[in-house]
Amino acid sequence: MTSLTSEQYKQKMQRRKQVQEERVSQAAQEKGLIIVNTGNGKGKTTAALGMVMRCLG
Structure with a gap:
């Protein structure tokens, strides 16, 4: 293990x-x-519109 001089340490830092x-x-x-909202069933459009409203607000 080598030790650094104070000038070498300063340059390193x-x-x-x-x-x-x-x-x-x-x-x-x-x-x-x-x-991307995907999947079967309901909620995709509602989730997308909710995200738009939050972004606008």
């Missing part, structure tokens, strides 16, 4: 912070979502 900031900036991008 700066690099780690830079990588983390890049990941956070990429995660902040908006993503879409598609919901």
Whole structure:
């Protein structure tokens, strides 16, 4: 196991912070979502209309 000098440790932590900031900036991008209501019986249209009303509200 090698020990780092304080300057090496500082550089390593700066690099780690830079990588983390890049990941956070990429995660902040908006993503879409598609919901498909399927199945037999009733409730599909009601569920879809309820989702639309919530989105508009």
